[in-house]
């Protein structure tokens with residue numbers, strides 16, 4: 001994907017193109033912002049343009065050898081560290097280190113991309129620091145991270161940061177429509193729920209599972225409002241089978257409580273995330289106190305924190321269910 005194919009982030013893209021055209025490229029950059037915002041897309045488009053030997057203000061030429069090799073995914077002057085594992089280990093940075101000292105073959109530059117840089121262990125970060133302290137003249141190292149603070153301050157002080165901003169509704173709509181032929185959910189809901197983050201929107205819009213998960217999670221919210229006559233194990237079971245998606249489940253539940261709060265406090269209808277369930281939300285909001293709804297959001301957030309901090313999953317969920325039912329404080 002070229003810069004001109006990237007929707008949004010125009011300010012950052014203009015700055016990056018300007019740096020290249022004015023030949024003011026430094027040795028290290030980092031793209032930061034929430035997960036799914038498109039850091040890697042921008043970082044790769046930047047890498048491509050850095051490698052092109054005849055870039056223009058509109059982007060890479062797409063004709064030179066580096067551009068052609070880039071399109072084939074085989075440009076030897078580009079090195080990428082991208083992992084689905086939890087950590088990036090020192091050995092991976094060492095391999096990059098021995099690759100980067102070999103001069104570029106086709107471009108004036110050699111570009112390294114380290115995606116999710118916060119995954120680097122401290123040893124890996126220290127190893128990278130050595131490269132950043134004395135990079136080869138032709139090297140450009142690009143990092144992406146959704147957790148900038150997790151990087152050593154010594155690394156942070158050596159990289160130029162570009163923080164990606166959330167997308168506007170129009171940009172989101174454009175991204176969804178150009179990427180997905182058939183949107184499986186109500187598009188307004190997808191835009192509201194994904195809060196300016198294209199990655200979230202694209203996952204939602206293409207997922208059949210998400211629609212089912214959302215309906216079931218909202219059903220659970222309704223069950224939890226009933227103090228009597230509910231089957232605790234039935235509810236617990238839902239959270240148990242969706243353990244791998246717990247963050248999404250909790251997001252859906254919180255979004256529903258949040259909408260009730262908005263309806264309760266006289267917020268505008270277009271502020272609702274679950275805009276497709278507007279009528280239900282407006283009538284339901286009357287049945288609950290504002291205090292209770294806000295408390296519920298806090299309870300769910302507390303469960304999320306507990307799970308993240310590795311408190312026993314079952315305990316966190318059970319306590320959340322009991323507290324939401326007002327059976328315990």
Ligand SMILES: [Zn+2]
Nearest residue numbers: 052061064067
């Ligand atoms: Zn080119």
